[in-house]
Amino acid sequence: RLQEKERLLQELNGQYDELGKEVGAGDTDEVTFDTTFSRRHLQLMRCADFFHLRCPLSDLIVKAIQKNDFLSRLDDEQTAMMVDLLAVSSYKPNDDVIKEGTEGDSMYIVAAGELLVTQAGQTLRSLTTGDVFGELAILYNCRRTATVKAKTAVRLWCMERQTYRTIITNKSKKKREQLLGFLKTLVHELCSRGHILYPLSKIIDSMEEVKYQDKDVIVREGAEANAFYIILKGEVLVTKNVNGHQKQIRRMGKGEHFGEQALIREVLRTATCSAEGPVTCLSIDKDRHTIPxxxxxxxxxxxxxxxxxxxxxxxxxxxxxxxxxxxxxxxxxxxxxxxxxxxxxxxxxxxxxxxxxxxxxxxxxxxxxxxxxxFCVGGEIWTKLKEVGRFDEPIAMFCTACVVEAYAYLHKKNIMYRDLKPENLMLDIKGYVKLVDFGFSKEMVHGDKTYSFVGTPEYMAPEIIKNQGHDFAVDFWSLGVLIYELLVGSPPFSSSEPQKIYAKILDGVLKYPPYMNKYDASNLL
Missing domain, CATH: 3.30.200.20 (Phosphorylase Kinase; domain 1)
Structure with missing residues (x-):
């Protein structure tokens, strides 16, 4: 919108110049305009007036955004959108803008006036024109850590969480769609050359090859469905019990599949599938043992x-x-x-x-x-880490290797973990490390992105914080953070305030203690 206003202002100035030339060229003291030009002239003047009124305010907002540790990372387009979408609100002296302990979803920029920040009744600081506060609320739902009260009559610019997320995610989605469009022709070319695409290879990796002899029953009608099959070789006969007799339904051959409902919900087989001659299938099994x-x-x-x-x-x-x-x-x-x-x-x-x-x-x-x-009798890795301060390299390597094995299994099944930290690693009776707590996990196809704001602050990847859309790569960012914490005893990006943690993560400055120079871990990180 600002760019459009600038364009209109330039157009107006250009028409003023043309008007001056026309007046200078003639002898008449009176200049007349046709109706169309007069209306356009009036429209341009109104837009120009609005632009001149808006411009100083826009500059103030932009400066406020640029001096904030978190918001300063927005690009020019996102900043311009914020300027246009900020809402204005006014408060009287002694009005509470936000209250300590309450949940909020908005951040504020002070346009005019003065406010006081208090915590547990103690005054911490004052806020004046250009100051930003409450920005953590536009990232996720959290309780306010302080009370902000108007000391004088104040005017604020306000941005709600949903509006902010729309600004950030729309830019990321637009860029992603553009890149996907560029890649369509490339993907088509790769497919035509016979290249195996990554998602297909991952599906194959998660399946097991099973062989059957002639007349072997692969699945039986009425039995619990616990696997999905793809026929690689041979023929499969599908029959169904009708009045006590087996009725042939169809024959299936190479490339066909059956039993997919077993992966979606608990069902019973509706037909019997048996091998006609030697048969080879790919199978995904979901059998589980449960305790009553x-x-x-x-x-x-x-x-x-x-x-x-x-x-x-x-x-x-x-x-x-x-x-x-x-x-x-x-x-x-x-x-x-x-x-x-x-x-x-x-x-x-x-x-x-x-x-x-x-x-x-x-x-x-x-x-x-x-x-x-x-029951993991060894307890949490976090407890062990706090007892010894930090782990030696061999122990850290072993813990990391266990996590990588868990990641490999989950990622093959299209599951992101997204909550790696020492508190979620347990030691079993044999001393192996196991992942627990899948509350932040998400099932997603490789190649897609999600825009959820989830995780533990110290372990969040930059793309989660910036709402740019993230995928399986965030699990490996958190793996790097874990390796650092196991070797050092504390995470690389830490602070008592989440905003500062996020700022450090986005800065990406990693400091290694002197004793890590001899380790290969620093190169790995």
Missing amino acids: PLHLFLWDPVTLGVGGFGRVELVMNHEEYYAMKRVSKKHIVAKRQEEHMLFEKKILKATQCNFIVSLHAAFKDTRYIYMVME
């Missing part, structure tokens, strides 16, 4: 952990110990975590990996949701 919840015994005195999510308690089944995570339904609804809980259960139920904690059962009552998981 009625046979669990709760050890009331033993609590393994307590957090914002709920409580983890020790339970027993036939002399085997398990960790039972108990989460309040009320808490889940209040935090809008319904989808996250369901997805966490789905991931753990479908997971069979030695480096990811196993889920054995899940059930609920009127107040809680329960998830019975493998």
